[in-house]
Amino acid sequence: MRISSAALILALGSTAVPAVQAAPLPSFNLGSIISSVLHNSLQEVAQAIDGWNQAVEQATDAWKHGKVTQFNALSFVRKLASKRYNHSVNWSKSTKFPGWKKWKANGVNLGTWLEIETNYAPSAIPAEFNEEWTYCETVGKAVCGPVLEKHYDTWVTPSDVDLLSKYGVNTLRIPTTYAAWYDVPGSQLYHGNQQKKLRAVTEKATAKGMHVIIGLHSLPQGVNFLQIGEASGHEGWWFNQTAFDYSLKVVSGVLDFIQSSSNPSMYTIAPINEPSNSIQTFASPNTVHYPDGVNWLMTYLRAVYAMIEERKMGTWLMQNDAFMGASYWAPLWDKSDRIVIDSHFYFFAASGVYATYTGQIACGQAQAAAEVDIPIFVGEWALQSYYNNSLALRGEIFNTQLYAWQTYLQGGAFWSFRYEGTDNVSSGEGATKDYWSYKNLIADGVVPAGGKIVGSYC
Ligand SMILES: *[C@@H]1O[C@H](CO)[C@@H](O)[C@H](O)[C@H]1NC(C)=O
Numbered sequence: 361m362r363i364s365s366a367a368l369i370l371a372l373g374s375t376a377v378p379a380v381q382a383a384p385l386p387s388f389n390l391g392s393i394i395s396s397v398l399h400n401s402l403q404e405v406a407q408a409i410d411g412w413n414q415a416v417e418q419a420t421d422a423w424k425h426g427k428v429t430q431f432n433a434l435s436f437v438r439k440l441a442s443k444r445y446n447h448s449v450n451w452s453k454s455t456k457f458p459g460w461k462k463w464k465a466n467g468v469n470l471g472t473w474l475e476i477e478t479n480y481a482p483s484a485i486p487a488e489f490n491e492e493w494t495y496c497e498t499v500g501k502a503v504c505g506p507v508l509e510k511h512y513d514t515w516v517t518p519s520d521v522d523l524l525s526k527y528g529v530n531t532l533r534i535p536t537t538y539a540a541w542y543d544v545p546g547s548q549l550y551h552g553n554q555q556k557k558l559r560a561v562t563e564k565a566t567a568k569g570m571h572v573i574i575g576l577h578s579l580p581q582g583v584n585f586l587q588i589g590e591a592s593g594h595e596g597w598w599f600n601q602t603a604f605d606y607s608l609k610v611v612s613g614v615l616d617f618i619q620s621s622s623n624p625s626m627y628t629i630a631p632i633n634e635p636s637n638s639i640q641t642f643a644s645p646n647t648v649h650y651p652d653g654v655n656w657l658m659t660y661l662r663a664v665y666a667m668i669e670e671r672k673m674g675t676w677l678m679q680n681d682a683f684m685g686a687s688y689w690a691p692l693w694d695k696s697d698r699i700v701i702d703s704h705f706y707f708f709a710a711s712g713v714y715a716t717y718t719g720q721i722a723c724g725q726a727q728a729a730a731e732v733d734i735p736i737f738v739g740e741w742a743l744q745s746y747y748n749n750s751l752a753l754r755g756e757i758f759n760t761q762l763y764a765w766q767t768y769l770q771g772g773a774f775w776s777f778r779y780e781g782t783d784n785v786s787s788g789e790g791a792t793k794d795y796w797s798y799k800n801l802i803a804d805g806v807v808p809a810g811g812k813i814v815g816s817y818c
Pocket residue numbers: 444445446814815
């Protein structure tokens with residue numbers, strides 16, 4: 361994901377300048393909501409979902425959380441970093457997924473395909489609209505539907521799987537809207553043939569030994585106030601029973617898709633992305649508020665996990681870390697649970713990071729992140745640095761991150777396969793698409809041939 365630069369500086373920079381002027385925070389009282397609404401309703405939810413009859417247990421153990429991880433990027437810059445390495449990586453490939461403790465991902469995101477992010481897929485919908493929600497709301501589904509279907513047919517095609525496979529890609533992270541899985545009453549997001557188009561790509565990918573992560577970027581009523589969470593300004597998913605009910609129906613849809621595929625072992629479900637119950641604290645150590653937000657999120661994630669168990673699928677659940685780090689969430693799960701943490705490591709908003717430092721920082725940060733006993737996957741990364749972006753440095757920055765994520769962690773997925781925004785980087789040379797588009801990086805000779813790493817800082 362990429363949000364406006366002002367909000368990002370607030371979010372990730374070390375000098376926090378509030379970009380969003382503080383509006384009064386809604387005061388949540390989860391305790392009373394739970395007793396008046398959630399407790400009864402969750403029993404009903406369970407009964408409402410086909411094939412799933414477990415009662416949802418509400419989480420009340422947010423206090424078990426670990427410490428928030430805050431990386432000081434500049435602390436990883438080594439004074440004498442002239443030494444560089446070449447490696448040959450034997451990327452995992454399998455027709456039966458060995459689990460996230462063993463898998464090493466060389467991944468790419470098929471972003472803004474089955475969820476629209478207009479800042480880097482400007483051709484997806486007419487330019488006067490900046491998100492799917494307002495577009496479909498304004499023109500109606502009969503008009504927005506065919507336009508979106510055309511985007512689904514063209515932005516990614518099954519033949520792209522061949523291209524990615526040639527470069528050693530063994531993992532696809534595919535974000536979707538919830539509307540791909542369930543037609544939620546009142547939602548303006550389009551429910552069409554997403555699953556059919558996804559199927560054509562995932563069948564081809566899994567036949568080639570690739571692992572597929574199906575992501576829910578949005579959930580009913582909005583998970584983070586951003587376009588990607590449903591629509592700008594929406595965060596009604598939090599503490600709302602109706603949204604919770606529908607979310608589990610959406611999850612059922614994803615699990616049905618996996619179970620009806622030709623190789624169900626080749627899928628992971630990522631049931632929420634960059635959750636935040638307050639935009640004022642998005643991408644901060646307080647992205648999900650303690651304890652109410654944490655309890656709500658864990659209630660949902662554990663319900664999803666219970667659904668997987670109920671179906672005896674053996675599927676792994678990928679939990680996005682909400683920029684708080686794997687250490688925070690690990691103690692909230694049992695060690696034997698099939699949980700992998702998804703962390704998003706970006707340096708374009710990391711204050712003070714020059715492109716010449718980025719490789720060294722990636723090595724240090726990967727090593728530091730690995731200090732917790734739970735598999736970690738870098739679900740989003742790209743090449744843009746905060747200062748002095750340089751086209752010539754893209755190779756070392758790409759190679760180093762590719763190597764570091766899989767050496768110390770379980771690998772990652774570049775964000776994103778296609779990126780067609782036209783804005784220039786704010787510091788240094790080139791346009792953002794020179795640093796964010798895997799397809800352009802292949803064309804520019806930056807992506808190394810499968811398995812070969814050249815000039816890594818570690
Ligand atoms: C790494 O590979 C590059 C390109 O093939 C080569 O120029 C360089 O000398 C190699 N470096 C080491 C340390 O072997």
